[in-house]
Amino acid sequence: MSTTYGDNRERVIGIAAELFARNSYHGTGVAEICTAVGLGRGALYHYIGNKEALLYEISKTQVDRMNDQAEELLRAGRPAEELLREMARQLLRNIASHRSEWAVFFREYTALTGEKRDKVVAARERYEGYWRQVLDRGVDERVLRPTPRLLVKGILGMLNYTYLWFEPGGPVSPDELADEFLDALLDGVRLKG
Amino acid sequence: MSTTYGDNRERVIGIAAELFARNSYHGTGVAEICTAVGLGRGALYHYIGNKEALLYEISKTQVDRMNDQAEELLRAGRPAEELLREMARQLLRNIASHRSEWAVFFREYTALTGEKRDKVVAARERYEGYWRQVLDRGVDERVLRPTPRLLVKGILGMLNYTYLWFEPGGPVSPDELADEFLDALLDGVRLKG
Structure with missing residues (x-):
């Protein structure tokens, strides 16, 4: 695959994501x-295929990237707290730099x-599974307490939802925001005695 | 306004929300x-107006309801922790019983x-403001520690995002889920010494 082909493909996906984010998938x-x-x-067909193939690429590319990054982190065998913080930073960095793609993914x-839908859902579930692994690892390490199974979806909601409101270049960086959220999640918002 | 008019209106909004949730606003x-x-x-025009008026009603009705409920709670002058838990339960109950409306609201x-967009955004901001008030009240009561301003958006992300995955009638009720999330948020997931 030549660079020109790959570059063109990435450019087409990026522009389509902006159009879908602005005018919706059905409205474009x-x-x-x-x-x-x-x-x-x-x-266009040469680079991507039909409109649904474009939506598929937009929805799947960043989730795949998050899975790759999570797998690399998990393999490195770092302590659970570090993994949690780093995975949150990775996700918020990615959302901040690909807001249109994430908006299109969540909305559309x-x-x-x-098969396209099944693959996207499977990729999402894989990602959620990595978060659950890290929480479990934290329990094994006696750093975290056992928590209800659905909490993972709450944590991901906290992070994912930033696609709706986070302003890149604003006063708080993605890394800082990830740390603020993780501080609240790890130690709670209750005032200690 | 006769009951028949109000009932018909509510019925039209509910059905339209299901159609928009299934096939998107632009696709319907x-x-x-x-x-x-x-x-x-x-x-149809008599009950609602045009298609955008329908989207407006779908987007605004439940947010207005949440604002009304939050105002009532805040007026009752209960302790901050109780308010936080009750507001979370109210929101998850509402999302569980109006998933189509919330899906349409978040997506569309x-x-x-x-003016329609401005009013919906203002209603959302009012609701966020009530959550911030409760966090501030908790700090005044010396029950909560001061937290970063953006944490409110994280908490709402945790709760709002349930529209995507929560299964009403499943093993966990909206109230139980709200409590699980609030337990994590108040006391943190870190294992205490």
Whole structure:
């Protein structure tokens, strides 16, 4: 795969994500995408395929990246607290730099059908599983207390939801925000005696 | 306003929310809504107005309800911890029983324009403000420690995000889930010495 092919592909995905984020998946036509990326229908098809394939790429690319990063961290065998903090930072950094993709993913992935939808859901579940592994590891290390199974979804909600409001370049960086959230989660907001 | 008018209105909003949740706002036509609710365009217009007015009602009704409930709680002058727990329960109960409305709100409110959009955003900010008030009250009561300003958005992310995955009638009730999340948030997940 030549660099030009890969670069063009990434560019098309990025522009389509912005269009879908702005005007919705159903509200964006293929003609509009072609105009925005400066390609004809044939060339667009060459780089990505149809509109649903574009939505699939937008929805899956960043989740795959988060899974890759989580696997690398988990392999490195660091203590659970460090892993939690680093995974939160990685996710908030990624959301901050790919807000359109995450907005499209959260709003529109239900428009995916068949195998494409199954793969995106599976990738999400894999990611959630890594968070659960880290919480379990923390319990084994006697650093964390056992917590209800659904708490993972609460933690991910806290982090994922930033796609709606986080302002990159604002007074708080993604890393700082991740630490603020993790401080609250690890030690609680209750005033200690 | 007669009961029939109010009932019909509520029914139209509920059905439209399901259609928008399933096929997206842009992907749902007025003709389709008319068929689903069994009304002609004239009657639909009588109950709600145009399609954007429907999206507005879907997006705003439950947020208004949450604001009303929060105001009532705050007026009752209960301790901050009780308020936090009760507000979380109220929100999760509402999301569990109005998942389509919340899905449409989170996915589609950006399709609202002008004054309608401003009003929905203002209602959301008011609700966030009530949560901040309760956190501040907890600090005044010397029950909570001072926390970063953005933590409110993290807490709401934790709770709001349930619209994506919570299964009403499943093994965990909305109240139980709210308590699980609040236990983690108040006391942290770290194992105490």
